[in-house]
Amino acid sequence: MTVNREIGPGVFSVGVIDWDRRLFDELIPLPDGTSYNAYIVRGDEKNALIDSADPPFAEALLENLTELGIDRLDYVVAHHAEQDHSGSIPAVLERFPGAKVVCTPRCRELLSILLDIPEERFMTVEERSTLSLGGKTLEFLYTPWVHWPETMVTYLREEKILFSCDFFGSHYATSDLFADPKIIYEPAKRYYAEIMMPFRAIIRKNLEVVDSLEIKMIAPSHGPLHDDPSFILEAYRDWSSEEVKNEVVIPFVSMHGSTRLMVDHLTDGLIARGIGVRRFDIAVSDVGKIAEALVDAATLVLGTSTVLGGPHPNAAHVAFLANALRPKTRFASIIGSYGWGGKTVKAIQEAIPLLKVEVMEPVLAKGLPTAQDYKALDRLADEILKRHQELGIA
Structure with a gap:
């Protein structure tokens, strides 16, 4: 035109x-x-x-x-x-x-x-x-x-x-x-x-x-x-600017529902603690919307199933994208599920060398998340709140 x-x-x-x-x-x-x-x-x-x-x-x-x-x-x-x-x-x-x-x-x-x-x-x-x-x-x-x-x-x-x-x-x-x-x-x-x-x-x-x-x-x-x-x-x-907001971005992919259960629990826990959440099912989400959410969020939590011993390729793509875009995000963590083992955490950490983030303790469940896994997610939510409070944004 x-x-x-x-x-x-x-x-x-x-x-x-x-x-x-x-x-x-x-x-x-x-x-x-x-x-x-x-x-x-x-x-x-x-x-x-x-x-x-x-x-x-x-x-x-x-x-x-x-x-x-x-x-x-x-x-x-x-x-x-x-x-x-x-x-x-x-x-x-x-x-x-x-x-x-x-x-x-x-x-x-x-x-x-x-x-x-x-x-x-x-x-x-x-x-x-x-x-x-x-x-x-x-x-x-x-x-x-x-x-x-x-x-x-x-x-x-x-x-x-x-x-x-x-x-x-x-x-x-x-x-x-x-x-x-x-x-x-x-x-x-x-x-x-x-x-x-x-x-x-x-x-x-x-x-x-x-x-x-x-x-x-x-x-x-x-x-x-x-x-x-x-x-x-x-x-x-x-x-x-270097100012971040009291928000957590959670892009995730769940093959059989276990990772989604973990994301649901963490999402509810963060909201209960007064923290904003932007969550994206990577399989159906527009990567541009994920990039936009990363502009000023303080924390990134990547949720992933395990494929052949490593992160789901869609989750790996988001990690690569975040590394390339280099947002001012301060903290990051990884949650997800696996069947028999793997190197998901190591692979994702190696994919984000340009992100200047403090990586908090990952939470990986073997199969369906257990009561102990949910407690670990609660501890992660507490740790995110603590870090945000230290920045004066929560």
Whole structure:
């Protein structure tokens, strides 16, 4: 779907909405679709396209430019080399042979590799350098690891618009141009969890860069725009902080019911102790929801059946995912059931070397949980409460 809309004097949204996409990177579920936002900034002397679109939507993007009456394009600003933003650049350069790709030196290297763009078509920019379009000034700010090493953002000084690429985005297909905070909070948090959370410390540094600007609008590369920047900025400060909440996330898989009985008992025990619980049956749950729950939970308890002497593959996948996302979770434990033995605990602990967590005593039952196993789960609930109280969150 193609839509042209003016977001400021001489500034237009020209991206496309991908209503039907349900998987990103062959990994991330997209329950609400997504968009590939691109923007035109028209100056008195020159025109600039900010980002492009995923390759299958190249023709739609070009159609948008035609409908807007863009017959000359001087610059294509490439914030980030990943193809959902840059993939249509070759088609744009073919249509506009005089256009230059404006990017960081590292982005130039990646675009050369990924898209085979000729060296002479690039114009690299340094940190805080500017580009005048005639009455419109683009200022470029480096924001590495949001979420690739080459990423930058662009600030339109006159209109005080921040074109933020993946920063502050959301995978959310909508006809609304601007974000409703009540609706977009969850998609934006999920997006942060899946894409930004591994770089939490760097995100905080890049927020300082953004805070140096007077911003009236944030225009990301996915999802609706923010005409109330304070909402999304405050959310990012919260998510990227080291503050955790009095919550336990319990992803679990139970093959024959024993692990589920243990999860039920622990869930009830935690609730009785005033601790919030987010639990997920891994077999039917969206991994994006699990990632979102991990953004600010203090504790992770992974429940798993035993398969051939080790954790269930679905539980192992969640452990791998948590390790990759590196949430600020402080504590972790493992509960589950086995038949004749195995190395479930050792395998899961080896799968999470990047998690900076204190691992509490696991609880593994042989077959159906016994009265002793339930007492061990009660002790685990007590230990979680104690740790949360020590943090001052319970």
